[in-house]
Amino acid sequence: xxxxxxxxxxxxxxxxxxxxxxxxxxxxxxxxxxxxxxxxxxxxxxxxxxxxxxxxxxxxxxxxxxxxxxxxxxxxxxxxxxxxxxxxxxxxxxxxxxxxxxxxxxxxxxxxxxxxxxxxxxxxxxxxxxxxxxxxxxxxxxxxxxxxxxxxxxxxxxxxxxxxxxxxxxxxxxxxxxxxxxxxxxxxxxxxxxxxxxxxxxxxxxxxxxxxxxxxxxxxxxxxxxxxxxxxxxxxxxxx
Amino acid sequence: xxxxxxxxxxxxxxxxxxxxxxxxxxxxxxxxxxxxxxxxxxxxxxxxxxxxxxxxxxxxxxxxxxxxxxxxxxxxxxxxxxxxxxxxxxxxxxxxxxxxxxxxxxxxxxxxxxxxxxxxxxxxxxxxxxxxxxxxxxxxxxxxxxxxxxxxxxxxxxxxxxxxxxxxxxxxxxxxxxxxxxxxxxxxxxxxxxxxxxxxxxxxxxxxxxxxxxxxxxxxxxxxxxxxxxxxxxxxxxxxxxxxxxxxxxxxxxxxxxxxxxxxxxxxxxxxxxxxxxxxxxxxxxxxxxxxxxxxxxxxxxxxxxxxxxxxxxxxxxxxxxxxxxxxxxxxxxxxxxxxxxxxxxxxxxxxxxxxxxxxxxxxxxxxxxxxxxxxxxxxxxxxxxxxxxxxxxxxxxxxxxxxxxxxxxxxxxxxxxxxxxxxxxxxxxxxxxxxxxxxxxxxxxxxxxxxxxxxxxxxxxxxxxxxxxxxxxxxxxxxxxxxxxxxxxxxxxxxxxxxxxxxxxxxxxxxxxxxxxxxxxxxxxxxxxxxxxxxxxxxxxxxxxxxxxxxxxxxxxxxxxxxxxxxxxxxxxxxxxxxxxxxxxxxxxxx
Numbered sequence: 001x002x003x004x005x006x007x008x009x010x011x012x013x014x015x016x017x018x019x020x021x022x023x024x025x026x027x028x029x030x031x032x033x034x035x036x037x038x039x040x041x042x043x044x045x046x047x048x049x050x051x052x053x054x055x056x057x058x059x060x061x062x063x064x065x066x067x068x069x070x071x072x073x074x075x076x077x078x079x080x081x082x083x084x085x086x087x088x089x090x091x092x093x094x095x096x097x098x099x100x101x102x103x104x105x106x107x108x109x110x111x112x113x114x115x116x117x118x119x120x121x122x123x124x125x126x127x128x129x130x131x132x133x134x135x136x137x138x139x140x141x142x143x144x145x146x147x148x149x150x151x152x153x154x155x156x157x158x159x160x161x162x163x164x165x166x167x168x169x170x171x172x173x174x175x176x177x178x179x180x181x182x183x184x185x186x187x188x189x190x191x192x193x194x195x196x197x198x199x200x201x202x203x204x205x206x207x208x209x210x211x212x213x214x215x216x217x218x219x220x221x222x223x224x225x226x227x228x229x230x231x232x233x234x235x236x237x238x239x240x
Numbered sequence: 241x242x243x244x245x246x247x248x249x250x251x252x253x254x255x256x257x258x259x260x261x262x263x264x265x266x267x268x269x270x271x272x273x274x275x276x277x278x279x280x281x282x283x284x285x286x287x288x289x290x291x292x293x294x295x296x297x298x299x300x301x302x303x304x305x306x307x308x309x310x311x312x313x314x315x316x317x318x319x320x321x322x323x324x325x326x327x328x329x330x331x332x333x334x335x336x337x338x339x340x341x342x343x344x345x346x347x348x349x350x351x352x353x354x355x356x357x358x359x360x361x362x363x364x365x366x367x368x369x370x371x372x373x374x375x376x377x378x379x380x381x382x383x384x385x386x387x388x389x390x391x392x393x394x395x396x397x398x399x400x401x402x403x404x405x406x407x408x409x410x411x412x413x414x415x416x417x418x419x420x421x422x423x424x425x426x427x428x429x430x431x432x433x434x435x436x437x438x439x440x441x442x443x444x445x446x447x448x449x450x451x452x453x454x455x456x457x458x459x460x461x462x463x464x465x466x467x468x469x470x471x472x473x474x475x476x477x478x479x480x481x482x483x484x485x486x487x488x489x490x491x492x493x494x495x496x497x498x499x500x501x502x503x504x505x506x507x508x509x510x511x512x513x514x515x516x517x518x519x520x521x522x523x524x525x526x527x528x529x530x531x532x533x534x535x536x537x538x539x540x541x542x543x544x545x546x547x548x549x550x551x552x553x554x555x556x557x558x559x560x561x562x563x564x565x566x567x568x569x570x571x572x573x574x575x576x577x578x579x580x581x582x583x584x585x586x587x588x589x590x591x592x593x594x595x596x597x598x599x600x601x602x603x604x605x606x607x608x609x610x611x612x613x614x615x616x617x618x619x620x621x622x623x624x625x626x627x628x629x630x631x632x633x634x635x636x637x638x639x640x641x642x643x644x645x646x647x648x649x650x651x652x653x654x655x656x657x658x659x660x661x662x663x664x665x666x667x668x669x670x671x672x673x674x675x676x677x678x679x680x681x682x683x684x685x686x687x688x689x690x691x692x693x694x695x696x697x698x699x700x701x702x703x704x705x706x707x708x709x710x711x712x713x714x715x716x717x718x719x720x721x722x723x724x725x726x727x728x729x730x731x732x733x734x735x736x737x738x739x740x741x742x743x744x745x746x747x748x749x750x751x752x753x754x755x756x757x758x759x760x761x762x763x764x765x766x767x768x769x770x771x772x773x774x775x776x777x778x779x780x781x782x783x784x785x786x787x788x789x790x791x792x793x794x795x796x797x798x799x800x801x802x803x804x805x806x807x808x809x810x811x812x813x814x815x816x817x818x819x820x821x822x823x824x825x826x827x828x829x830x831x832x
Contacts, residue, residue, distance in 0.1 A: 020447050020448035020449070020450070021447045023448075024448075025368040025449070028368075028444045029372075032439075032440040032443050032474055033440050033474075035474060035475065036436050036439075036440065036474040036475065036477070036478050039475050039476070039478040040481060040482050043512060044482050044486075047512065051503070051504065054505060055503055145489065145493045145494055145495045146493070146495065147502070168503070169503060171495075171496045171502040171503055172503045172504065174495070175495035175497055178493075183485075
């Protein structure tokens with residue numbers, strides 16, 4: 001391959017006279033932003049750890065207040081969206097911008113960028129939807145950012161079984177739960193909005209090619225990061 | 241060379257521009273120089289706001305109970321019969337700190353000079369992400385407006401000190417302010433976003449957008465310092481954002497993060513705030529150090545002494561900055577063993593700081609000194625920063641910190657590093673790069689008068705604060721005369737106040753010089769300071785898009801009095817000597 005064709009490949013920028021990081025700026029900028037986001041979640045999660053384990057009374061038992069199976073399904077949705085994100089990335093890297101194409105001799109059709117990115121957007125949007133539903137139900141039953149609302153269903157349970165429901169720690173449980181999962185949900189929402197924007201401005205008009213699909217790779221990095229944060233949050237908020 | 245041009249996909253929008261409307265060019269501009277100048281005007285305005293708050297503080301401390309001139313302009317909720325109320329006084333100290341740290345010094349150093357200098361000194365057309373850069377400015381302005389709005393809401397501005405210690409800040413029933421406390425949090429979250437957007441731009445630009453031949457160790461120290469500062473900003477600001485969001489939720493939606501009654505921890509706020517706050521201290525001083533390094537070398541006509549050790553000192557300070565936050569909390573209730581650990585890590589910072597001070601002195605030693613205004617202010621920086629650094633060692637030592645914690649000693653210390661340090665560096669940097677921004681020079685005689693008057697009155701204000709701090713006067717104290725043991729110090733307080741008014745008045749010289757020179761200043765020659773940096777290869781003011789063709793770089797930026805230089809005492813980075821070889825494009829990555 002000649003020098004000139006390599007130079008035209010925006011995914012693999014040739015080294016300038018003074019080498020930079022060897023990646024294009026959008027990707028580098030996203031990495032830097034993610035480093036910054038790590039620090040944001042570190043502040044929230046670190047506070048949660050200090051508050052929870054700094055208390056003498058026990059936290060509510062896993063599953064006592066929160067609907068773990070529902071959120072388990074939501075976790076599955078988000079992991080699926082990460083897989084479809086990889087498929088979208090691989091599709092455009094292989095030069096498949098289309099939606100679906102029949103494959104000779106097979107029942108299944110071959111998905112392209114348009115298909116897999118749409119799957120990702122839908123999974124992400126479904127995740128946010130389930131989370132909103134979960135919030136509404138929790139607040140209805142009396143679990144709020146301020147703790148267990150007096151006279152509510154959960155407050156009655158907590159009176160009957162103070163250890164299982166962590167009656168003494170309900171206020172901190174509510175504070176940390178809603179703040180951490182809320183900001184994660186906000187990140188997912190931002191990702192869905194950004195991907196939808198890309199879908200209509202770049203993906204549908206087929207502006208990406210195997211030589212330049214920087215937008216997909218950059219948003220993909222963000223999406224996998226948000227997924228990773230959720231796996232940590234699901235573990236420490238719901239399961240332990 | 242084609243590969244170099246292709247390597248920067250964003251670069252081709254430089255140099256060749258269609259004509260733009262006034263709004264595109266000066267208001268919603270994506271040009272890094274215009275954004276830097278926008279930051280300059282806005283943060284100088286906030287510097288004035290912070291100064292106005294400061295002289296009111298000094299009136300109350302110097303002359304408690306005496307009607308303040310012009311206090312009739314203030315509403316009854318702030319001053320009655322011209323006398324400042326305690327509720328207003330605490331707003332004054334809170335907002336003075338907030339405005340000076342977040343909206344004056346930080347944007348002046350980072351917003352103005354990172355934006356303006358990084359592309360010019362590295363030899364690129366613009367930042368990596370010009371539109372994000374524009375957003376960074378507008379969000380910073382929005383944050384400043386939200387903060388300023390605090391003064392105009394019914395219960396007055398935020399009033400828990402600029403450090404916003406919980407639970408005072410978290411509970412309106414304790415602080416007496418509801419909306420303004422929330423505005424403070426919102427403003428800080430917006431500012432954090434602005435800062436992260438700016439910083440990720442600076443980092444990406446420095447890594448990926450350097451001119452051919454501009455190796456890491458040919459970068460000017462100002463760019464090194466701004467680069468490391470950006471890393472600190474990207475990692476520290478989100479922590480403050482997280483903390484401010486938790487505080488905001490405590491105030492609004494009923495969470496209890498910082499409320500011990502419901503199981504929260506008030507100390508958690510302090511940890512979060514200072515985990516951000518100490519890196520923030522270096523965000524406020526590292527760019528100043530970098531720019532002073534450039535100016536000291538230029539004014540001494542010598543290569544900077546120990547260039548590499550300067551770079552590693554910056555990195556060392558930035559790294560150590562992450563593991564010292566506990567020294568702000570020695571008196572907050574801390575395990576003595578942990579306190580000793582923080583003491584040791586804090587004292588370690590004296591090592592890279594001293595390396596820098598000795599290197600500046602080594603640069604000036606037997607140099608062919610040119611005492612232009614930037615150089616005078618840079619020397620002011622070095623000497624004042626040294627005093628501030630030495631008083632810092634006092635407070636880093638736990639046994640000494642116990643009696644002087646939360647007294648005027650710390651007020652003296654912070655002002656020696658922030659005013660004597662950062663602001664003197666800005667008084668050096670503003671006239672130094674003024675020609676590159678506006679095409680004219682600021683008045684030298686006026687600048688020299690301003691420097692000497694500022695230097696003298698500044699020391700008259702802040703040096704005695706060490707003494708009254710040792711005497712036990714608490715910071716943020718409304719009226720020192722209510723304590724018998726502080727009464728003997730009151731004449732000194734009056735003296736400080738009078739000096740402070742003089743210091744404030746002297747700054748109008750600077751303001752006049754700055755504004756007057758915009759129209760009437762002497763037209764600047766292309767390279768007025770005879771400097772080596774790439775920015776001086778451009779005309780004044782620097783044109784839109786910077787270079788038609790980015791220059792090659794052949795050496796570091798500090799080749800002053802070089803024997804190789806044919807007929808001057810400086811050797812610019814882009815000048816090719818017969819012995820120099822052009823930077824060779826690196827081969828494309830393997831497999832392509």
